[in-house]
Amino acid sequence: MSVAAVLALASCGSKAVIDGAIADAPSSEVIVKLLNINRYEVLDTVKTNASGRYSYKVDVEKGQPEFVYVFYKDTKVASLLLEAGDAVNVESDTLGNYTVTGSEESAKLAQVEKDYAAALVAMTDVASRMEGASAEESAQLRRELGQEYVKYYRSRVRYIMENSNSLTIVPVFFQNFGADLPVFAQSTDAIHFVNAADSLEQVYPDSKYVKALRAEAERRFGYLELANRLGNAAEVGYPDIELPDVKANKVKLSEVDSKVVMIYFWSAEDAAQKMFNLDFLKSVYEDYHAKGFEIYQVSLDVDKAKWARVVKEQNLPWINVCDSRGSASPYVMTYNIGAIPAAFIISEGELVDGQVVDEKSLRRLLDKLTR
Numbered sequence: 001m002s003v004a005a006v007l008a009l010a011s012c013g014s015k016a017v018i019d020g021a022i023a024d025a026p027s028s029e030v031i032v033k034l035l036n037i038n039r040y041e042v043l044d045t046v047k048t049n050a051s052g053r054y055s056y057k058v059d060v061e062k063g064q065p066e067f068v069y070v071f072y073k074d075t076k077v078a079s080l081l082l083e084a085g086d087a088v089n090v091e092s093d094t095l096g097n098y099t100v101t102g103s104e105e106s107a108k109l110a111q112v113e114k115d116y117a118a119a120l121v122a123m124t125d126v127a128s129r130m131e132g133a134s135a136e137e138s139a140q141l142r143r144e145l146g147q148e149y150v151k152y153y154r155s156r157v158r159y160i161m162e163n164s165n166s167l168t169i170v171p172v173f174f175q176n177f178g179a180d181l182p183v184f185a186q187s188t189d190a191i192h193f194v195n196a197a198d199s200l201e202q203v204y205p206d207s208k209y210v211k212a213l214r215a216e217a218e219r220r221f222g223y224l225e226l227a228n229r230l231g232n233a234a235e236v237g238y239p240d241i242e243l244p245d246v247k248a249n250k251v252k253l254s255e256v257d258s259k260v261v262m263i264y265f266w267s268a269e270d271a272a273q274k275m276f277n278l279d280f281l282k283s284v285y286e287d288y289h290a291k292g293f294e295i296y297q298v299s300l301d302v303d304k305a306k307w308a309r310v311v312k313e314q315n316l317p318w319i320n321v322c323d324s325r326g327s328a329s330p331y332v333m334t335y336n337i338g339a340i341p342a343a344f345i346i347s348e349g350e351l352v353d354g355q356v357v358d359e360k361s362l363r364r365l366l367d368k369l370t371r
Helices: 003-010 104-129 135-162 169-173 187-203 208-232 271-291 304-314 330-334 359-369
Strands: 015-022 029-036 039-047 053-059 066-072 075-082 087-092 098-101 242-244 250-252 260-266 293-299 319-322 342-347
Touching: 015 029, 015 066, 015 075, 029 053, 039 053, 066 087, 075 087, 075 098, 075 104, 098 104, 104 135, 104 169, 135 169, 135 187, 169 187, 169 208, 187 208, 208 330, 242 319, 260 271, 260 359, 271 293, 271 304, 271 359, 304 319, 342 359
Parallel strands: 015 087, 260 293, 293 319
Antiparallel strands: 015 053, 029 039, 029 066, 066 075, 087 098, 242 250, 260 342
């Protein structure tokens, strides 16, 4: 296909065109895959001609660039970040080496992957030399391994700061040197995630990749915020919670002045849980509130407006707060919540070791704690 023909195709609608060639792969197949947040989706299988050339058009919405990958058998032979209207030329070999022209973002992505591969090789080399090394040599190699990690980490921080408007920074945030060692492993890296999401949203507000980065930024920032609060808080016998109520006023669990407090995690999306408020919690609250009982009800609803509407419609008299991070809430982790609803009882500033499985068991426990 001629360059003129490729450019003509690229100019038509929301498309990007890949014009590629794989050396030593005549009359073969290449697989084109799309990255869908955290997994590949196969778009198509394309035949190469007798010269190993192929061409493929990718649907790309304006303002929503896509990460697209080309595979020859199990080997990735091109990584591309394509915008609507792009016409790229890719020259690859069957070992995974490639060059790309026609897309500045794809060229950046190629360099990002080369830098990452080089760092992996360097760290693997140091780790391999630790096998059979003496105690003294192992200590030196561990220091060397740490130096390699820090060098790469600093280079990635520099990259994301220098390329804050490029989507190529998104995969950088999720690189790792094995399951237990993400490149961005520090709690304070949450700040880098937030800053990057803020910058990219100005350029690509509708991108699914930016939305995924924002979700991860909020999750990490939530943990950082919680760690800071726990580190600066007065000592209490339970993880503290601070969330906004229906009037957007933040309410702190540790500042609830009641003899017995039930923390109750729920969702206003669930009809059974809404009925539980009316059929169960209201009657218990009416019977025990005057004796020093309070409910601190935590909604894990992403839709805060719907939660607030339910609270008002049901006229719930206790403390109602919402964490719109939903299942990504740091309080889900600190309270080890596997499913909602979930209830915890605090008495005299300490979590009580007592199961609440139904109204009878809760009343029995409250009879004991409020006497």
